[in-house]
Amino acid sequence: MGYKVVVVGATGNVGREMLNILAEREFPVDQIAALASRKSLGTEVSFGDKTIKTQDLAAFDFTGWDMALFAIGSTATKEFAPKAAAAGCVVIDNSSLYRYDPDVPLIVPEVNPEAVHGYSKKNIIANPNCSTAQMVVALKPLHDRARIKRVVVSTYQSVSGAGKEGMDELWDQTKAVYNPTDDKPAKKFTKQIAFNVIPHIDVFMEDGSTKEEWKMVAETKKILDKSIKLTATCVRVPVFVGHSEALNIEFEDFLDEDEARDILREAPGLMVIDKREDGGYVTPIECVGDFATFISRIRQDSTIENGLNLWCVSDNLRKGAALNAVQIAELLGREVLKKG
Structure with missing residues (x-):
């Protein structure tokens, strides 16, 4: 017996x-429904070897459905998520x-699976920000071994994090560079994102950080450990899919880089590719379509007492969004609903 699932x-x-x-x-899906706004009613989407037509979200009755994976903006979620939750x-x-x-x-799920049991207060579970998700998967096994005090992270985030409009803008501007008569303003x-980097994701806050940077701080504390100090600089780069992060981690206890490498190799959800040679690391284009979060460039930081540096890359549409949501669904089914 499987689940009745709504996307x-x-x-x-x-x-x-x-x-x-x-x-x-x-x-384990017994029945699946694909929902979208009324303007997309009837649009065909793929589910394995099947093609299904989208239904109107505004007219859908969630009664009798087990779980709904929401991938719409906050405004629409605010309207429809409570309705789905109230319907069970x-x-x-x-x-x-x-x-x-x-x-x-x-x-x-690789970091705080026990939190799933708190779903019943509102019948809602939240998926983290894409940049946070891949980072905490890498931090968790290291934190368990040596206790993290502080993290300094710089992100290199692909345009797909801004949706289809972001991807289209990079494509159009890149073509326009080679055709000067075809101006494509931001x-x-x-x-301009083509052949450029932009140190600005989401809105600016009073302290000078952006909301994306604030999210990484707040979410790491909620998911992993509220005592961890974290500072972030989030940058949009001209990459279609795949977020990268340069992490500087300060621990309470000494952690040798070789031991860290072994710990990360054994940790769930991670793949270590770390050779000190040309090409012995992973870049965004290589991680597209993969489930894993990739770790490279693991090395000691000699400027602090207990420090490590590492490079973290993941497909943001997968681990940063869709994969993590499906993993939560698997966890929910396995630990709570227990049908499949």
Whole structure:
């Protein structure tokens, strides 16, 4: 016996990826529904070797459905997630709306699976920000061994993190560079993204950080350990898919780089590719379509007493969004609903 699963926002990048991953991982689905806005009614989407037509989210009755994976913006989520939850359907939400709600668990299954039992307060589980998700998967096994005091992270985030509009803008501007008569001014981003980097993701806050940077701090504390100090600089780069992060980690106890490498190799969800030679590391283009979070460039930081540096790369549409949501669904089914 399997589950009755709803994918909300099934025509978007993340929604389509959710459907792909549910099929790839052979999630025990008895019945599936793909929902979208009324303007996308009837649009066909793929689920494994099947093609299904989207239904109207506004008219859908969630009664009798087990879980709903939401991949729509916060505004629409605010309207429809409580309706699904009230109908008895557990919501796994990819937006930022519920991440900081103390009554809603924020989960990365490799890091804090025990938090799933807190879902019942609102019948909602939150999926973290894409940049946070891959980072805490890498931090967790190291934190268990040597206790992390402080993290300094610089991110190199792909345009797919800004949705289809971001990907289209990079494509159009890149073509325009080679055709000077075809001007493509910035619309989705604040400056030209083609052949450029932009140290600005989300809105600015009073202290000078951006909300994306604030999210990484707040979410790491909620998911991993509230005592960890973290500072972030988040940068948009001209890459279509795949987020990269340079991490500087300070521990309470000494952790040798070789031991750290062994720990990370054994940790769930991680793949270590770390050779000190040309090409002996992973870049975003190589991680696209993969489930793993890749770790490279592991090395001691001699400027502090107990420090390590490492490079972390992941497909942000997968681990940063759709894969993590499906993993939460698997965890929910295995630990709580216990049908499949």
